[in-house]
Amino acid sequence: GEGLPRPEQTRVIVVANQKGGVGKTTTTVNLAASLALHGSRVLVIDLDPQGNASTALGIDHHAEVPSIYDVLVESKPLAEVVQPVPDVEGLFCAPATIDLAGAEIELVSLVARESRLQRAIQAYEQPLDYILIDCPPSLGLLTVNALVAGQEVLIPIQCEYYALEGLGQLLRNVDLVRGHLNPALHVSTILLTMYDGRTRLASQVAEEVRSHFGDEVLRTSIPRSVRISEAPSYGQTVLTYDPGSSGALSYFEAAREIALKGVGVSYDPMRAHIGA
Ligand code: ADP
Numbered sequence: 001g002e003g004l005p006r007p008e009q010t011r012v013i014v015v016a017n018q019k020g021g022v023g024k025t026t027t028t029v030n031l032a033a034s035l036a037l038h039g040s041r042v043l044v045i046d047l048d049p050q051g052n053a054s055t056a057l058g059i060d061h062h063a064e065v066p067s068i069y070d071v072l073v074e075s076k077p078l079a080e081v082v083q084p085v086p087d088v089e090g091l092f093c094a095p096a097t098i099d100l101a102g103a104e105i106e107l108v109s110l111v112a113r114e115s116r117l118q119r120a121i122q123a124y125e126q127p128l129d130y131i132l133i134d135c136p137p138s139l140g141l142l143t144v145n146a147l148v149a150g151q152e153v154l155i156p157i158q159c160e161y162y163a164l165e166g167l168g169q170l171l172r173n174v175d176l177v178r179g180h181l182n183p184a185l186h187v188s189t190i191l192l193t194m195y196d197g198r199t200r201l202a203s204q205v206a207e208e209v210r211s212h213f214g215d216e217v218l219r220t221s222i223p224r225s226v227r228i229s230e231a232p233s234y235g236q237t238v239l240t241y242d243p244g245s246s247g248a249l250s251y252f253e254a255a256r257e258i259a260l261k262g263v264g265v266s267y268d269p270m271r272a273h274i275g276a
């Protein structure tokens with residue numbers, strides 16, 4: 001694809017929503033792959049014990065693999081767990097193993113328990129344009145570590161009943177972390193996922209989200225697409241699994257929008273590759 005402006009400093013984007021199944025992992029891996037295909041260097045940090053992001057990127061994450069658990073709990077350098085993603089130049093992953101399920105509790109008794117990921121990222125010396133952190137569906141210490149480590153929060157919202165339910169709690173947590181631990185933190189991006197423009201419900205939810213969040217909502221929304229849901233079982237993102245599909249194009253476009261927003265260039269949907 002055409003080159004996109006790269007950020008001057010690494011943008012650390014936390015993909016969070018304590019609801020499960022809204023498209024956090026799908027968004028993390030597909031945006032990351034899109035940004036890498038646009039020419040950026042991108043690290044995905046898998047912070048969900050399920051390890052779905054690692055699986056979707058084709059990254060080995062069986063129990064003995066050095067993982068983000070070792071970084072958080074054993075203070076292993078991040079560089080020692082990062083693996084290159086096969087088939088996508090410039091894309092890397094710090095995998096999650098099942099150990100991470102215990103980290104939520106083990107972290108409680110550790111010093112600087114909220115800022116262990118932040119420290120690990122600060123000590124990571126490889127140049128990166130983006131770090132995308134895939135959060136678990138909860139607001140516990142793993143998500144808090146992500147919020148302390150990042151500058152930006154990206155909230156995927158599924159266009160379904162109760163889409164906004166529970167978001168207040170996430171937004172309050174973002175405010176708390178900003179107030180006490182990380183003044184730079186802000187909700188930079190809302191992405192509508194599994195959007196079906198033919199249904200009234202989807203367009204009503206979209207309208208509600210846009211009136212609530214305004215400019216943070218990306219113009220590009222992600223359609224419901226079988227290709228998107230199939231790709232992970234092949235250890236691939238939809239960008240390599242079916243690059244011409246509507247799902248791939250929409251993530252590629254959303255990534256372009258995010259990259260342009262980051263350098264203060266307003267996004268012109270008339271120049272988009274597909275309709276917004
Ligand atoms: P979360 O990480 O928030 O729990 P996932 O990204 O795992 O959510 O998505 C939940 C399920 O929905 C997965 O099975 C995924 O493949 C599917 N899915 C996500 N986005 C789409 C989409 N745009 N179209 C079709 N299926 C999707």
Ligand code: MG
Pocket residue numbers: 024025026048052135
């Ligand atoms: Mg997930």
